[in-house]
Amino acid sequence: MGKASPIILALDVAEHEKAIQIAESVKDHVWGYKLNWPAILGSGKQIISDIKKLNKPVIADLKLADIGNTLDLISQQVFAQGADYIIGQPFIGSEPFSIFDPKKLILVVEMSHPGATQFIQPLTEQFCSMAREMGVWGVVAPATRPDRVKQIRDWVGPETKILSPGVGAQGGTASETIQAGADLIIVGRAIYNTPDPKQAASCILEAI
């Protein structure tokens, strides 16, 4: 591999052994790992430290959307397991996130599912301004529409990382998303739901 991979593996696998096995097999083809509640419920919070042993960045994709006191109780346990970054929903306002080091925080500024048109997409510009003002490490913006990624890059500025899910199962393509301004692409089912996850990751990487 010539240059660093921009792929984040979304490891939404509930079975502990299978999750570890897949994570290990794609180690050389990914930038890092994203663990969401399906994996944490399935294996317990220790899955975070288990994956962290592979010495890659680990993102806890918790979609945090609660009051500050609860976010504090949740994040203490998650950072104690070695998570590097935590993902929150800006809908709850900037105040509950003030307990975090912004350099460990990632905010979801746009979502790609059909329901996102109702309340989220009309607020994306405001979420981006909030993310920029807070100086968060990164934002999540879907790979399904490269024109939106480009627009979001303008709104968040050059310093904020853009992480784009929706490549593969949801229809986005990796190269278009990177060209539009994303720093990292999040791939889940198109890697972990294949007979050979390592091969699948390698193919996506080559296509970029």
Add this chain to the structure above:
Amino acid sequence: MGKASPIILALDVAEHEKAIQIAESVKDHVWGYKLNWPAILGSGKQIISDIKKLNKPVIADLKLADIGNTLDLISQQVFAQGADYIIGQPFIGSEPFSIFDPKKLILVVEMSHPGATQFIQPLTEQFCSMAREMGVWGVVAPATRPDRVKQIRDWVGPETKILSPGVGAQGGTASETIQAGADLIIVGRAIYNTPDPKQAASCILEAI
């Protein structure tokens, strides 16, 4: 006790033994239990079935805010442990929640923390309409402002349960909240963070 208690214990206790002990001690003074991520991270998802053994309703307060596929992966594991209801954030739109039986769903239509004024409170009426149209079992609305509970009762109609957190540590009073139209009140720290949780629950119950 003459009539049924309207108290839901928000059991945000990470230590397994302590959580079980508190839950048992207040059993005769509560309607049911609410488990959020702090308890689930601390004890594993099995805390849900452990608490369910007390034969009271158990609400999984997950503040769900993700795409449908992820909600499915999460809720399958949580309902398999015996949870009766699951709490979601309506700002992701109605579509991701279509996978659920609405009679097991509770939506957060308003929040009480300072950050809620930014994006949530202006949308409360729309969230209430959505909850009513979906026919969800209940909504969450803060006890900190009884006038808002009254307004929300108008918006969601008479069939929808209103669950109100914010009694105690956040400043709301139980009797005012019930009078304003709430069916159930959610109490956390004012019960579990006291030397005698049973006594604390009993006092809150008497004050209603």
